[in-house]
Amino acid sequence: MTVDAKPVAELPDPRDFGFSVVPEEEIPAELVSLVEEVRSLVDAVAHTKAGAEELTAAREAVAAASDRLKGERHGVGTMIQQSWPDGRVEYGTLTNIVAGPTNAAAPPLRMEAAPEGGLRGEAVLNGTYQGPPGLVHGGWVAALLDQALGSAASAAGMPGLTANLDVNYRNPTPLDAPLEITARVSGTERRKVFVSGEIRHDGQVTAEGTALMVRMNLPGDGGA
Numbered sequence: 402m403t404v405d406a407k408p409v410a411e412l413p414d415p416r417d418f419g420f421s422v423v424p425e426e427e428i429p430a431e432l433v434s435l436v437e438e439v440r441s442l443v444d445a446v447a448h449t450k451a452g453a454e455e456l457t458a459a460r461e462a463v464a465a466a467s468d469r470l471k472g473e474r475h476g477v478g479t480m481i482q483q484s485w486p487d488g489r490v491e492y493g494t495l496t497n498i499v500a501g502p503t504n505a506a507a508p509p510l511r512m513e514a515a516p517e518g519g520l521r522g523e524a525v526l527n528g529t530y531q532g533p534p535g536l537v538h539g540g541w542v543a544a545l546l547d548q549a550l551g552s553a554a555s556a557a558g559m560p561g562l563t564a565n566l567d568v569n570y571r572n573p574t575p576l577d578a579p580l581e582i583t584a585r586v587s588g589t590e591r592r593k594v595f596v597s598g599e600i601r602h603d604g605q606v607t608a609e610g611t612a613l614m615v616r617m618n619l620p621g622d623g624g625a
């Protein structure tokens with residue numbers, strides 16, 4: 402496959418394009434802890450067998466907590482800047498549904514550079530991501546892969562949007578179990594970035610995906 406994409410040495414700063422950016426280290430530890438608690442709350446609500454009195458009390462407590470947080474808020478599109486030990490700087494959206502650190506609905510998935518190239522991450526999806534009994538919903542399997550594949554393109558200096566995603570479900574993906582997600586760029590052609598990746602549990606591939614990411618036109622790369 403022709404390799405003629407033009408990766409950028411450094412991703413452009415989204416601030417230059419009018420986006421708000423929050424450096425990850427500026428997210429308060431108290432917010433990180435609150436997000437964890439809300440994940441636990443969502444799981445508790447989804448599975449509770451509590452009676453009417455308990456449920457009413459819980460609803461009032463949640464409503465009160467919600468009211469406390471209805472002040473100033475980050476706008477949609479706010480980005481997060483993550484700096485990696487290897488010096489790589491990555492941008493994503495703060496509330497990304499798969500990886501957003503402040504999104505309690507995100508597992509979350511965090512990808513890091515893999516020794517063999519590409520990216521590797523781990524995630525555990527609890528019962529709120531359920532499709533078939535005891536198994537991760539197929540749409541969420543696809544979402545994990547989409548995110549990992551997009552991150553691999555971005556980490557290679559070629560951030561883009563998914564134009565096509567193809568997923569093969571090889572084995573059931575279990576809930577409440579560590580999943581390993583790997584992704585890498587397999588080829589490029591003009592603005593097209595071809596990526597592939599897998600989800601594994603206990604070393605066994607549960608799903609594999611390939612995607613076509615169409616690279617953003619970034620300043621200085623001359624387009625394609």
Ligand SMILES: CCCCCCCCCCCCCCCC(=O)SCCNC(=O)CCNC(=O)[C@H](O)C(C)(C)COP(=O)(O)OP(=O)(O)OC[C@H]1O[C@@H](n2cnc3c(N)ncnc32)[C@H](O)[C@@H]1OP(=O)(O)O
Pocket residue numbers: 412413414415418492493547548549550551552555560561562563564565590591592593613615
């Ligand atoms: C400011 C910087 C901050 C950096 C920040 C980085 C953040 C990085 C985070 C990463 C993590 C995100 C991971 C989640 C990823 C998503 O969730 S993305 C959301 C889902 N995807 C979308 O919404 C995309 C919707 N589609 C579109 O907007 C447009 O169709 C696209 C994909 C941008 C392409 O449109 P276009 O730019 O006009 O490109 P176009 O000229 O049509 O096509 C370019 C080439 O691709 C081919 N192509 C296009 N579509 C297809 C297709 N479906 N099938 C096959 N070939 C196709 C064309 O044939 C063409 O090929 P060649 O002629 O070069 O051979």
